[in-house]
Amino acid sequence: MSIIARNITKTFGAYTALNDVSLDVPEGKLVALLGPSGSGKTTLLRIIAGLEFSDPGSGRIDFHGTDVTDIPAGKRGVGFVFQHYALFRHMTVAQNIAFGLTVQPRRERQSAEQIQARVKELLKLIQLDDLGARYPTQLSGGQRQRVALARALAVQPKVLLLDEPFGALDARVRKDLRRWLRQFQREIGITTVFVTHDQEEALELADQVVVMNNAKIEQVGTPQEVYDQPASPFVIEFLGNVNRFAALGHPLPGAGPDVIYVRPHDVDIQRHYEGEHGVRVRVQHVFSAGNYGRVALVRLDNGDTIDAELSRVRLKELGLAAGDEAHVVFRHIRLFPAGAFVERDVAADDATPAVVDAGRDI
Amino acid sequence: MASAVSSLSRSSGSAVRPLATRDATWVRYTLTAVALGFLALFLLLPLVAVFAEALRRGLGAYITALKDPDGLHALKLTLITAALAVPANLVFGVAAAWCIAKFTFPGKSVLITLIDLPFAVSPVISGLIYVLIFGAQGWYGQYLNAEAPWFPALQAWLIEQDFKIIFAVPGIVLATVFVTFPFVARELIPLMQQQGNDEEYAAITLGANGWQTFWNVTLPNIKWGLFYGVILCNARAMGEFGAVSVVSGHIRGETNTLPLHVEILYNEYQFVGAFAAASVLALLALVTLVLKSLVEWAHARRTA
Amino acid sequence: MSRSHRSVIPGFGLSLGLTITYLSLIVLLPLSAAFIKTSGLTWEEFKTAVFSPRVLASYRISFLASFAAASLNCVFGLIVAWVLVRYPFPGRRVVDALVDLPFALPTAVAGIALTALYAPNGWLGHWLDPIWSSFVHKLADVFPFVDWVGLLGAKLAFDRPGIFIALTFIGLPFVVRTLQPIIEELEPEFEEASASLGANRWQTITRVIFPQLLPALITGFAMAFARALGEYGSVVFISGNMPMRTEITPLLIITKLEQYDYAGATAIAVVMLVASFTLLLIINLLQKWSRRHHAV
Secondary structure (H helix, E strand, C coil): CCEEEEEEEEEECCEEEEEEEEEEECCCCEEEEECCCCCCHHHHHHHHHCCCCCCCCCCEEEECCEECCCCCHHHCCEEEECCCCCCCCCCCHHHHHHHHHHCCCCCCCCCHHHHHHHHHHHHHHCCCHHHCCCCHHHCCHHHHHHHHHHHHHHCCCCEEEEECCCCCCCHHHHHHHHHHHHHHHHHHCCEEEEEECCHHHHHHHCCEEEEEECCEEEEEECHHHHHHCCCCHHHHHHCCCCEEEECCCCCCCCCCCCEEEECHHHEEEECCCCCCCCEEEEEEEEECCCCCEEEEEEECCCCCEEEEEECHHHHHHHCCCCCCEEEEEECEEEEECCCCCEEEECCCCCCCCEECCCCCCC | CHHHCCCCCCCCCCCCCCHHHCCCHHHHHHHHHHHHHHHHHHHHHHHHHHHHHHCCCCHHHHHHHHCCHHHHHHHHHHHHHHHHHHHHHHHHHHHHHHHHHHCCCCCHHHHHHHHHHHHHCCHHHHHHHHHHHHCCCCHHHHHHHCCCCCCHHHHHHHHHHCCCCCCCHHHHHHHHHHHCCCHHHHHHHHHHHHHCCHHHHHHHHCCCCHHHHHHHHHHHHHHHHHHHHHHHHHHHHHHCCHHHHHHHCCCCCCCCCHHHHHHHHHHCCCHHHHHHHHHHHHHHHHHHHHHHHHHHHHHHHHHC | CCHHHCCCCCCHHHHHHHHHHHHHHHHHHHHHHHHHHHHCCCHHHHHHHHHCHHHHHHHHHHHHHHHHHHHHHHHHHHHHHHHHHHCCCCCHHHHHHHCCHHHHCCHHHHHHHHHHHHCCCCCCHHHHHHHHHHHHHHHHHHCCHHHHCCCCCCCCCCCHHHHHHHHHHHHHHHHHHHHHHHHHHCCHHHHHHHHHCCCCHHHHHHHHHHHHHHHHHHHHHHHHHHHHHHCCHHHHHHHCCCCCCCCCHHHHHHHHHHCCCHHHHHHHHHHHHHHHHHHHHHHHHHHHHHHHHHHC
């Protein structure tokens, strides 16, 4: 079941939550809506679910080619998992899961035995076979999350929508559950959209990432696309750490104040360097604990700080200490003049810079 | 100003505190003694006095006083009044809390203030305004006496039935509804606002209709608050004196509620009778306090 | 309904419609009747009705007694609330429940019970009255206002002190119940910080705790005061109901009604309503202030 949202605008008084947003979610995919709080991602999800409505005269939602814009939430066939789960406090886990089946009109309702069987099946699926008689307050956060998921799935929705599904969980549970959800989604192949503000979560989990900011979609692409070919300064800054500084030495003709972005892992540190693209730096601090080494550097020419990440082997090889002077070379930079952007790969051996920009040569 | 009346959202105090926040022992004992002394003097003693005065001439006299037919009639009228006023305000309270807690609309805070209004009005005035509308000199009286009224058939019917509102049961019920108006709504509004709408949304995405959502999801979540509001509303409905006194006309055996019956007996120096009737009301008050504490206790346990 | 107002949760029109209809019929329309009735009076008639000496005396009595009772409740309410929250003692829950007695006990019952206690031949009255009268005489030597508010020679019941006693009973829970949650939520960190900075307990209480309780205390005072102004049932039994001396304003309204002076009664009612609504407004503002103050 594919989802198409067209020209969705949503305002709350003077505040614009979504500004003419369109989105395609292909069938069977796991899609992340990623953005900071206030970017409109949750509003978009709720409009897809039918929990909110776009402004009068704007927007249309299609599920698999059928216009569902005016179909109420309960009839759209969506499974919605709420950020804080919204489990019914006064019902047991089993009653929660069965709820959607028991409120169906009598003619369409399954028999009590069928419902019970379905609940049992779902409890097995979420690996909580023995906890059907518990109340939500007696469960851990991760367990509640899975119950919420089972409850949403019980009515066999055509699409699954999750609002910050791991937001309220601690780091370790979050990781386990993330893996579980991914596997689970692959197995049943349901079209799934989830909202998150955690870029790591989006990149790790999703087939497709939709980066949102200021009521607009900034970029849509696979995790690799949005990470390696960010469409805007916002995307590059939001997805992981990045060094940002004003371009020196290579200003583009006719452009405004250029901004250069370099990922810390694209910063190469060399003790001795003779080439043209090097920048002289002083080592400020070396962080040697952790998965990889990190070095905080200061440019000698303008005082900008640069963060570098390198393997611990390489760090050991360099033998850097605070106060040392060195050179850095950027392996890959992204340059954003006002309105457009340029990307170039700079070979470590300092060959001619390769320009990788859509249709524009420098 | 009703927030002090409704205190279900209160948690009970924590028992153990760190040392820096403890007062010296003598301070604790002194203040505790002062507080308990004050409460004993102003709250406990009057309560004890009611029962002691009622039993002053012995149990036999007390029982006889309780069996007074006028008193029994007054008790019946009090129960009828509460049985009409409480459900009316219950339905209203749920409707008001539903629209205020679940939706945003302009003028909401004004509406909340207006719901509180009856708490700010003196009970005497609460009765008076109904006299102004329904009394012989009021709009209703003018309607009955009008030469060319709207709906002449209605006028004729009302005159034929001798349908009285003031100095009759309808007036008593109306005045009681007025003074107990905010109790349920005041209890439910903050509770439902605090609970948010997520569970309702969840029910709706799962295909429940409005009624199923209210009955299966909202109501179980607010039942304690609802019960709490009803207890307070009922206590006030049964005990209201000032407002009812203005509209009742004090017709013995007809329009006397139990509190009014207490007054009549007292003014006739039938002290045992007055205090016997008062002891019934005091007992109802004690039941109210016990139920209220039980609800608070159940609520605190659920939210803990 | 237009799409912009559409909500997924049903029942908006029904619940709002019901609320507004019921509110209008039960509250707004009857209250407006008082104002409409009064607007039929000329200014002279209105002035005679609401500013005659007997009416003015009733305002003074109602105001002073309510003010005094609310003040006393502030002192003891603060102590009671503090003890109930901070000092665990056996039976605390029973005592805590008992604080609500004035809400639950019908005012007429409270009235006759207090009268039975404080009447000259009552349980407390027969030995408190002499103590009280000698106390008042001594007090009057120092503070002339004792005479001015008419306490000299007054017995406890069937005179001005009786009004004060009844209104104290009525108002106590307002102060306690407003303060209790605030005291419960006081972060121990404030007191610990104060203590760690070298303040002694008294300094901590007066300079750290009390200022945090002040907004709630004022709110509680205003609520108790507002309730006392309108109180009728508990007062009429104990006050003696002497015109110019112990006739409170609500009683005067009833008296006028019994004399079929509807216009006069209504005019006084309007004055009281305006005072009550002003107080309600002040209380709402105070509560907003208290919440904001407490949130910081």
